[in-house]
Amino acid sequence: MKERNLMDSHTHPAHTSTRYRHDHRHPLISIIVVVHNAEEHISSFLTQLAALTYTNYECIIIADHCTDNTLALIKNHPMYTQQTNTIRILNSTTPGVSHAREQATLKSSGDWIWFVDVDDTFEENILTEFAHLHNLYPSATLLHLGAEHTFPNKAPQPVETPWPSRTVPFYSLRKTADTTTHFVPSTKTSNLLSHILNGHIRGYLWNKLIPGPQLRALATEGFYHSTTQNDFNLLISFLQAHPTATVAYNPTIYYHYIHHPKQLSTTAGTHTVDNTLQCIQRVLALPNIPTQPAHLINNFLLWAGIIPCTNTLLDHAAKEHSQEKAHQHYQRARQLKTQLNYSPTRQSLLHFLKNHPLRISIHALIHRILFTQPQPGIGLKLYTRLKG
Incomplete structure (x- = not known):
């Protein structure tokens, strides 16, 4: 399979980007990040945003009732001051990450939507790989990349296990010594529900792209709100609306979910x-x-x-x-x-x-x-x- 160069001559950083908007080969990706008192992480996130190799994106930062200096740090960061057309700041009217995501989704315009956590890390070419996957398998209704859990004083662990099916060559744009990874599904796209049932796809959103129009339709009706399991609930709602959804997958790890000592999920109640x-x-x-x-x-x-x-x-x-x-x-x-x-x-x-x-x-x-x-x-x- 011949590698496709999605970026053509546009390999410049995001802060000098050219907008393709709804060009099929360069889909517009809406990055949605909910922040709540995130002053410790927001600068690092914006720096990662500026380093992205894929340029056709918009970033919606929605504040979930911040009481610290998060918003001031965003507005004073070079990534924001130089690219006000790339980053939008919204204020959630209802507390909770699910409500914030719903409001940001309704304000988005991307062909695809990527929900990212402000305190995690990701490879600079993650969106390039997402777009590459989209171009290789345009019929897929969900795009999925590999991710890992990162713990303090502990070796990283993969988020999902590889899909146990036939492997075929898959050429990655990731610049490593060996640029050949494996595209694991036995067909170009695979049934999303069967992989969820098998545990090959978990209910996380940060290593997946969901189609923008379909997600905005769900947001119009209202997301399913809960105190925990918001990611999984949103994925389930997507499956309810699209029961025959298919997924394209590259298992190479591009997203690193950071487990912090004070993280809510480590102290959540019964x-x-x-x-x-x-x-x-x-x-x-x-x-x-x-x-x-x-x-x-x-x-x-x-x-x-x-x-x-x-x-x-x-x-x-x-x-x-x-x-x-x-x-x-x-x-x-x-x-x-x-x-x-x-x-x-x-x-x-x-x-x-x-x-x-x-x-x-x-x-x-x-x-x-x-x-x-x-x-x-x-x-x-x-x-x-x-x-x-």
Whole structure:
């Protein structure tokens, strides 16, 4: 496959960009970033924005009730002062990231929309690769690049596992010693729902492009709002409206999701379990679900429901000072199998762990506690001991 040069002669930084607007080969990409008291990260984000090799984009920064100097730092940054036609600043009228994204989406004009977190990092050619993927597979209704979790004092971990299907050559524009990566789907585009059920695509938005017109139509009706799982809920809403959506994928890592010590997701309460279960119910209500194989449904319930919810509940059980509350968390963890109407065998769970190596030690521990420990007290003591 011959590599296509999307940028032609336009390889200059974004701050001197030429706007192609809705040129098919150079689609306009709307970058939407929600900021809430982000003065610690906003300068770094704008510097990354200025370094992007792809120039046909607009950036909408929407402030979610900031009370610090975030907005002042944006307005004084060279990237903003020199490119007021590239960056727009909006103020969200309703608190919450989902409401802010909804309002920014309605104000966007891009052919594609990219939701990015202000405190993460990404490769300077990430949008170039997205556009390259769009040109290679123009029928795809969602574009997807590889991403990784980055932890303090810990090796990065991939966000999703590679799709286990036939590999064909894929030529990347990323400038590395070996420019050949692999385009994994066995066809030019693959069914989005099946990959979500398999766990190959998780409910994150920052390594995906969603078509602008379709997303603006969803925003007009109103996004699904929740206190957590906003990314996954938006992806589910997209699938509800487009049940036969297809995805094009390049597994090369271009986005780095940074886990900060004070991050909300690391301290979220057990309400995250309720929101996760709501997401699962929404997926199981999708129009195409009845046609999906049973093993895909079981796989989804395991990776999306039992494992993360159990992990959250056991984590809170280990931290509780009250033995009674700890036992309540633990008991609910054991009841998840019944709530999700799912009873995996030891063999199927071990098969899942073998093919999904992310956080393998926690998965194995949950397996021991939920499915092999005869006495609840033993499992809780084991978990508490390992956590400590």
